[in-house]
Amino acid sequence: MSALKNIRTAARITQQQxxxxxxxxxxxxxxxxxxxxxxxxxxxxxxxxxLNELGAACTLEEVFPPEAEEDAQAA
Incomplete structure (x- = not known):
């Protein structure tokens, strides 16, 4: 599961919201x-x-970890 989805669901925010x-x-x-x-x-x-406006407390690095970008570029 992606960090974006983990943070969104933990904050009880729907994709639609x-x-x-x-x-x-x-x-x-x-x-x-x-x-x-x-x-x-x-x-x-x-x-x-x-996400933060809707109640999640997160940073850019938490939602889109640099490692994920490097893995995607290597693939």
Missing amino acids: LAARLGITQAAIGHYEKGRRQPKLTEARRLVAA
Whole structure:
């Protein structure tokens, strides 16, 4: 399970709530959580800000760990 999904579900935030806060689709959140797509840095920052506004206490590094980026680039 991705860090994004772990943090979102621990904070009891639905994909739909997060997507609505960001003005994107629920499917986009699902793609980010499954690793099918990677958000650009600005979008990642917006995701973290939205999570925090909805009650999660997290940082960019917690939601999108640098190791995950390195693994994705190596694949």
